[in-house]
Amino acid sequence: MARSLRSLVRVSAFMRKEVAVMLRQPRLVVTLILGPFLILLLFGLGYSVQPFPLRTLFVVPEDSILRPYLRDNAGTFVKHVIYEGMTSNEEPALGRLRSGEVDVVVVTPHDILETVRNSQQAVITIYHDAIDPIRVRYTSSLASTFVEQVNQRLLQAVAEEGKREASTLQPGVEAARRSTDALRRAMESDDRQTTQQHLDELNDNLTDLESALLASGLLLGRLKELGWQDLAETQQHPIEILADLLRRVEDLRELERSPDQAEQSEQSDQAFTAIDRDLALLNSALEELRSIDSRVLITPFRGEAKSIAAADISLVDYYVPGVIAVLLQHLCVTFGALSIVGEQRSGIMELFQASPLSAFEVLAGKYLSYLLFTVVLTLILTGLLALTIHIPKPGNWAHYAMAIVALLFASLGVGFVLSLLAQTRSQAAQYSMLALLTSVFFTGFFLNLELLRSSVRAISRAIPATYAIRLLQDIVLRGRPINLMWVGVLTGIGAGLFLVAWFLLRRAMARI
């Protein structure tokens, strides 16, 4: 028989032996298939995507302006805030927080108006008793939303008030218009005394309008901040229009004193046209101000995130590719880790040393058998998941298979290297568990890799599951074609580990 054929026989001997050894352990096979499946099933069925509600108690001073407001609205401000009551005494409220009766205590300050008048923000303190960093963040985020809502509601109330005041200004505009007409007639008839009287009247009308507008300063300030010119059709802020009008009245007063009749006539016509236009603009600006929704006025922008991903991804769907990648990696690492060390411990390696077997043949046989076995496991696991918790189907099954095989190849390499470094089976099992823990924390399985320092991210780059999670998320969740670069990296890691394992096995089988 040809030498290459004999080599093939030796490799196939390992394939058959390894598969037979695994199949002889039906409990192991069932555990390997059902274990990961049940974990995913329980996760899928049991994980609630609803954020947890917070039982909230308010501490508000008796004389606070917020008291009636919060009593009526606090429970509806923010979703997931459960209104647990209101008190003016902080200590008992904190006692209830410590005893776990409530989740959050919101304490509003004394003298809110005084603080604001002194150009300082009034601080609303939110106490909680959470130690879980995720819950702490959640509570802080909810607190920020709550305070923002309070601010918005207050601003909205002020805006409503401003609008009400703005509606009372329109008669003033009408009075100014009438004064303007009377003034024009007086100037045409050259009645200096009446002209002077109407000039003063128009000036008073406009000054009253300016005072009234400035009185609703908060609203005007907000309008200025938002850029009224861009927001409104009038392109000019009401205060600016009024300033223009007052300037024109002063111009008319100067013109009235001019000896040149011809110049006086021509320039007063232009001034009256400008005053008519400005009054019309002012009227329309006030009209617009009244018509804009107060809520829009104070929060003109609303964020809306839209995904361009192919499918609607639930939280469970999102974790499925990661769980598959980490579980398959762990299976392969464990198989590999226990495989060679077991043979070294049993003494069978000595038999291999005396036989015509080469380290390459041993390793090739083991790789092929475990690849075959884990591919079948993956098929069954994927089928079960698709049928039960309806995970999204990969856009391209061939790409899915390619990513899985690359992951299995690289992970087996990790297992075999660990197996050749371990002295005992229990040591190999410990290495395998360490590899699993490393994968959980450093592959982006549940913590985003961007959160890791770049130096620590180097560890992530050495773990097969890091690439496999991304590959599977793209293929399964986004429906994208396979990223060949990542497959290349994964295969490269696998090939590198194969060479390391080969070197170590050659050393283990070498003559001493």
Place this chain on the structure above:
Amino acid sequence: MATEKETNGQKPDVVETHRLTKAFGGTRVVEELTFEIPGGTIFGLIGPSGCGKTTTVRLLTGIYRPTDGRALVLGEDPTDFSQDTRAKIGYMLQQSVLYPDLTVWENLDFATAIYGVGPRRGGQLRKVLDFVELSKHQRKPISKISVGMQRRLSLAVTLAHDPELLFLDEPTTGIDPVLRRKFWDHFEVLRDEGRTLLVTTQYVGEAAYCDLVAVMQDGRLLLVDSPEDLRRRAFGGDVVELETAKHLDPDVMRRVNELPEVRKVRLLESGHVRLVVDEASTAIPSLFLWSQQEGVELESVDEYLPPFDDVFVKLIEGQRR
């Protein structure tokens, strides 16, 4: 080219060693072994536990690299065996190295396949299983068969690829005397088929089944000889036991000792004497004649084969002196 032995009609040596030495960290475990194993023989390597038998086997199978000296096995240096030469060697380890989850048949099939024996090996496997009388148990997993069966399977595993040269490291350790005897019957069959066997054992009595016996102690080879010659060396000749009907008086004892065939006389009890003679076959008729001449009434005169335990002790003591 024919070797000297081949020209003399003898089988050529399958194993040759010259001052073969192995040390671990400065401690010499095997020291300057020089011996030859002719083809078609059972070569017994006998010695107490830890005397270097397994190390010697590992040196000859190429698992260990010698610190000094050299070995030639099937004409090649074991550290540089070709795959073809390795396929001609069978190695049975001291402990059973079988996969407990696999059946008898699967273990045998795996062990044969790693020697590159092709897929049509079923007939050969059945033959070997018949030889070790395990055919009825071929479907049983290893965890379900007895230790004795496991040892028999280990022997089958060693034989399944039809090797020319067998290294059997303490194959009979831990098994009952009946099975031990069976093993040696198997070895004789294999030897008669033309195979060469190197068998290590700490059961000194098993030396009797070997064609050649090498006695080892503390990593050194004390002597290599046939079992009969070893016995003769240990006692200084053949041993004959003589029993008389009456008590032998000192005068008679002296006259027996004066016989030319007799080297040594030892009184075991009244009327029971053990003699060391040159050749038992010539000494026994002379003793009959002497008893008639002396008027000593004999009850029996027989060659006595001392157990190899005694032979071994005598040889070790002799070497120490």
